[in-house]
Amino acid sequence: MSVSTPPNPPTTAEARHRLGVALRPRRTRTQAMVGALFVVLGFALATQVRTTAADDGLSTAREEDLVRILDDLGERNDRLAGEIRDLEDVRDELLTGTDQSATAIEEARARAAALGILAGTVPAVGPGVVVTVRDPQGQVDAAALLDAVQELRDAGAEAIQIGSVRVVAQTALLDDDPGSVVVDGRRLEAPYTITAIGDPRTLASALRIPGGVVESLRNVGGDAVVAERDEVEVTAVRPAEDPRYSSPAASR
Amino acid sequence: MIAVLGLVLGILLGVVLEPDVPVWLQPYLPIAVVAALDAVFGALRATLEGIFDDRVFVISFLANVLVAALIVFLGDQLGVGAQLSTGVVVVLAVRIFSNAAAIRRSLFGA
Incomplete structure (x- = not known):
């Protein structure tokens, strides 16, 4: 502890001499007290340093x-x-x-x-009927075939093919020379094979109904054989056409 | 001489014994050590100026430590313990610096 500053600061020689005197061991009671205090100080110093180095900062x-x-x-x-x-x-x-x-x-x-x-853009397979229309006298025209197609549609046919042409909503049948029709621009000759996928029993009975397609064809001199099958294939496809003018309206 | 011996002995004891600081003492020990260091530097300065007195040193040493601990204790009770600890350390550090400067001037004349 500093005491009041002396009027004259000591010279260097004086200070060094005094330090030398102080370092000389003396045996007085206060000297022992001073020594004890320094022991305590050193002990506390070492302990504190060790504690600070060891702890995680939380314990103190x-x-x-x-x-x-x-x-x-x-x-x-x-x-x-x-x-x-x-x-x-x-x-x-x-x-x-x-x-x-x-x-x-x-x-x-x-x-x-x-x-x-x-x-009609993909092939289809399933139960259905195969109708073979013979026309030995060239009397079966496009209208008669269209009647058959309509009858099949009414009876629930899901996919229909005449010869090698897929029948879709836009399909057109035109008369050509006797014994042949033009379906969607392709000329088909008798006998015509109509393949339709749907419930075979319903389709067949729709065609065979009295006054129906089969009877009408016989009346004009043709003939139709209806075969019910567990599995028929509609292999003809029609290329998908992108609509030129219409686009889908936003759904509700 | 006895001071240097005592200090070395104390440090050796602390290192060898590795005592655990009791929890109640933990906030006060570092402050007390700094206060004691202040007393030591003051004593060294007084020695060089030829006005050192054993009795004054012992009393100032103990008083320094007690006052520092008391201030920290009071600060803890008032809820400003951290700030007061910092303040005490700053004041003691300033005193140590000024004492060290006086010692330097006495010993080396610069």
């Missing part, structure tokens, strides 16, 4: 600091918990979203296949 922290640290940790914990919740929500959304789009794609595929059969 004050109560208020600890409370603040605890608050910080709690806040951080809350924030991270919120982040976990958000990420879990996103994950769930993505999972269900994937499921939904997979279902949507599946539905779209099924729908495209159904529409393709209706539009």
Whole structure:
């Protein structure tokens, strides 16, 4: 502890001499006291240095600091918990979203296949009938064949093919030379083979109904044989045409 | 001489014994050590100026340590312990610096 400054600062020689005197061991009671104090100081110094080096900073922290640290940790914990919740929500959304789009794609595929059969752009297979129309006298005209097609449509035929031509909504049948018709620009000659997919029994009975297609053909000198099959193939396809003028209206 | 011996002995004891600081003492020990260091530097300066007194040193040493600990204790009770600890350390450090400057001037004349 500094005491009041002396009027004259000591010279260097004086100071060094005094230091030498002080370093000389003396045996007085106060000297022993001073020594004891220095032992305590050294002990405390070493202990404190060791404690500071060893501890993690928490054991010596004050109560208020600890409370603040605890608050910080709690806040951080809350924030991270919120982040976990958000990420879990996103994950769930993505999972269900994937499921939904997979279902949507599946539905779209099924729908495209159904529409393709209706539009005649894809081959079709299934139970149905094969009608063979013979025309030995050249009296079966396009109108008679159209009647047969209409009758099959009415009876629920889903895909129809005449010869090698797929019959769709726009199909046109024209008269040509006797014994032949032009279907969608392609010339077909008798006998004509009409393949239709649908319930075989319904289709056959629709054709054979009294006053129906088969009887009318016989009346004009032709003949029609209806064969019910468990599986017939409509292999002819019609290229899909992109509409030039119309576009889909926005669905409701 | 006895001071240097005592200091070395104390440090050796602390290193060898590796005592655990009791929890109630933990906030006060570093402050007390700094206060004691201040007393030591003051004593060294007084020695060089020829006005050192054993009795004054012992009393100032103990008083320094007690006052420093008391201030920190009071600060803890008032809820400003951290700030007061910093203040005490700053004041003691300033005193140590000025004492060290006086010692330097005495010993080396510069």
